[in-house]
Amino acid sequence: MRKKALLFDLDNTILDFSKAEAHAMAFTIQHFQAFIENAELFEKTFSQINNHLWKKVHLGELSSHEVQQLRFSHLVDSLNLSIEATQIAQVYETSLTHPIFWLEQAEATMHQLKATHLLGIITNGFTHVQKPRLENSKLSAIASVNLIAEDVGIAKPDKRIFEMALDALQVAPQETLMVGDSLEADFQGALNANIDFCWINPANEPLLKHLPTPQITIHSIAQLPNYLS
Numbered sequence: 001m002r003k004k005a006l007l008f009d010l011d012n013t014i015l016d017f018s019k020a021e022a023h024a025m026a027f028t029i030q031h032f033q034a035f036i037e038n039a040e041l042f043e044k045t046f047s048q049i050n051n052h053l054w055k056k057v058h059l060g061e062l063s064s065h066e067v068q069q070l071r072f073s074h075l076v077d078s079l080n081l082s083i084e085a086t087q088i089a090q091v092y093e094t095s096l097t098h099p100i101f102w103l104e105q106a107e108a109t110m111h112q113l114k115a116t117h118l119l120g121i122i123t124n125g126f127t128h129v130q131k132p133r134l135e136n137s138k139l140s141a142i143a144s145v146n147l148i149a150e151d152v153g154i155a156k157p158d159k160r161i162f163e164m165a166l167d168a169l170q171v172a173p174q175e176t177l178m179v180g181d182s183l184e185a186d187f188q189g190a191l192n193a194n195i196d197f198c199w200i201n202p203a204n205e206p207l208l209k210h211l212p213t214p215q216i217t218i219h220s221i222a223q224l225p226n227y228l229s
Contacts, residue, residue: 007162
């Protein structure tokens with residue numbers, strides 16, 4: 001597949017967000033252990049609330065900024081915690097920014113692809129979290145374009161954030177491949193913007209029935225150079 005530009009999702013495509021999330025959650029629970037009676041319930045409840053709110057972002061019902069405002073206030077209310085939601089958010093979200101956890105071979109692959117393609121990153125995360133992660137990982141220098149949904153006021157799968165990346169890289173949709181792990185945000189967004197898609201699917205998850213088959217399906221971006229001629 002010949003492409004001039006590659007657009008990447010950030011979390012669980014290049015960087016291991018699952019590992020960063022586990023680290024941040026463990027740190028947060030330890031930090032507030034005097035207020036948290038059941039650590040397992042705290043983590044489970046947050047995960048349920050967080051996933052529910054992000055699904056609303058993918059459906060266009062919420063902005064990423066609203067997720068940031070709501071998820072910890074809902075958590076505090078659900079568990080009747082005697083902590084300010086903003087305090088929990090600050091500790092948790094700061095913990096997400098360091099250390100940086102790369103997916104296996106992802107850093108080397110991104111440097112390899114930089115030599116042959118124009119690169120861009122599109123993430124739905126929060127600016128105060130994603131910007132330090134992009135800088136600390138040096139991805140902000142590897143990719144020519146780094147778009148954060150909260151910065152631009154538009155989140156995936158809205159085609160406009162993809163069009164912003166195309167305009168910044170000065171490429172057409174047919175010259176571009178979107179690479180990501182989320183069917184709801186990355187694949188649906190690529191479809192909306194008429195961009196070919198590479199699905200990162202390490203767990204061999206089934207494709208959602210309403211979606212067409214992606215042009216490429218691989219376990220990690222380390223495999224991607226094999227598909228680009």
